[in-house]
Amino acid sequence: MKWLAGLFKHLGGRLEQGPCDNTMRLSTDFLRESDECDDCEEALEWLAERGGFCDCEVLLNVEPPDDGDAIQASTRAYERIIEAVDEYEKAKKRMG
Numbered sequence: 001m002k003w004l005a006g007l008f009k010h011l012g013g014r015l016e017q018g019p020c021d022n023t024m025r026l027s028t029d030f031l032r033e034s035d036e037c038d039d040c041e042e043a044l045e046w047l048a049e050r051g052g053f054c055d056c057e058v059l060l061n062v063e064p065p066d067d068g069d070a071i072q073a074s075t076r077a078y079e080r081i082i083e084a085v086d087e088y089e090k091a092k093k094r095m096g
């Protein structure tokens with residue numbers, strides 16, 4: 001599961017820039033290009049089994065297995081998108 005930490009970091013960065021479009025687009029792109037992931041389809045299935053049906057759900061629902069790097073990356077990415085969602089909400093309020 002070497003690709004998991006990288007995936008969390010990638011999604012944290014991308015979802016900070018724009019909201020999830022309810023697909024696995026960002027995850028799929030990352031896994032296809034990652035040298036650490038041999039089988040993209042299998043990885044997507046693994047994520048879906050854990051509640052990751054779209055990019056934000058991967059961050060919100062998928063509990064990393066016992067792997068220090070992935071846990072750290074997951075926690076950090078989670079915090080980043082929670083902050084980002086907060087910012088969208090504030091921006092929306094400011095727009096009235």
Ligand SMILES: [Zn+2]
Nearest residue numbers: 020054056057
């Ligand atoms: Zn989503």
